[in-house]
Amino acid sequence: MxxxxxxxxxxxxxxxxxxxxxxxxxxxxxxxxxxxxxPSGPQSCPTPAAGTAPGATLESGALDAVVPAPPAAIPVRVFNAGGQRGQANLVAAQLDDLGFGSAGPPDNDPFFPDGDMECVGQVRFGPAGESAASTLSLVLPCAELVRDERADDTVDVAVGTGFGDVNPPRPVRDVLETLGAPSPADDGEAGAPAAVDPAALTEARDTTPC
The missing domain is CATH 1.20.5 (Single alpha-helices involved in coiled-coils or other helix-helix interfaces)
Structure with missing residues (x-):
């Protein structure tokens, strides 16, 4: 019981x-x-020890509405700001494989000469380089966007301590290939860069969120 x-x-x-x-x-x-x-977005990079910032930091999507430039027309310089030996050379080679141009050999970053920029990295550009920076933001979505006062269209990629690898997914590579394929002109010669479908751009950016 x-x-x-x-x-x-x-x-x-x-x-x-x-x-x-x-x-x-x-x-x-x-x-x-x-x-x-x-909410997500690029990790904020620190201010250089010298106190002089590279430029004005923009929001992560500030260049989404800017028409991207063809990779071959983008002069890129790669700076090592993370201290890992040889990383700037590696990143420069990877960007070259994707069709980007070069504005000079890789070097140590002038703003972080001690290699202590503790973030993924920065894409630095001037007013004339907005289209170029828009393209690089597809490839390096987690890099901070920094606008400075340079007069030319060169773009600097500063590699920080948290930088991984340059290996964009297929939708981004498709956009790069489209940008690199000029549309034929009426006389059969190569014309202006081909226009990218806005839907393809949106997919490329959505595929690589930071």
Whole structure:
């Protein structure tokens, strides 16, 4: 006669433990999902020790509406601001493989000569280089955009301590290939750079969120 009440008494704490574990699991997954869907963007880079910033930092999507330039028409310089030996040379070679032009050999970053820029990196450009920087923002979506007062259209890529690899996904490569294929002119000669489908640009940017 006492067996049934005994089993009921044992079942009560077991049910309570299961309920507590379920609540903990629900809270944990809520935190994970909120974190995954929360605001994202390039990691902010520090101010140089000398106190002179490279330029004005822009929002991550500031160049999304700017028509990107063909990679071959973009003179890029790569600076090592992260201190890893040979990384600027590697990044310059990877950009060259993607069809980008060169504005000079890789070098140490003049703003972070000690290699202590603790972020992914920066894309630095002037008013004449907005289209070029727009293209590079497709390839390096996690790099901070920095506008300075240079008069030419060169773009500097400063590689920080958190820089990974230059390996854009297929949608971005498709856009680069389209930009690099000039549309034929009426006389059969090569014409202006081909226009990129806005939907393809949107897909390229959405495929590589930071």
């Amino acid at each position: 006492t067996a049934v009440p005994y089993r009921r008494r044992r079942r009560t704490p077991i049910v309570a433990v299961v309920a507590v574990l379920a609540v903990i699991a629900a809270v944990t997954w809520t935190v994970v999902l909120v974190g995954a869907s929360g």
